[in-house]
Amino acid sequence: MLTVPEPQPVKSVKELVDLAKANPGKFAYGSFGNATTSHLYGELLKKNTGIDMAHVPYRGSSPC
Secondary structure (H helix, E strand, O other): OOOOOOOOOOOOHHHHHHHHHHOOOOEEEEEOOOOOHHHHHHHHHHHHHOOOEEEEEOOOOOOO
16 A cells, blocks of 8 residues: 655656655655565565665564
């Protein structure tokens, strides 16, 4: 899932990628932690589109 804060003027993934390309290093994405599926999908998005975003890992699911 991709979410964008309301003040951002984007309505599609293409518009988000274009905005990120125009502002390298100014965007970040969060994941459930290093090497999780969400982290890897973020890295694939970066690689396939050529955008520069920082990864912000959060703790994964709660301990059992």
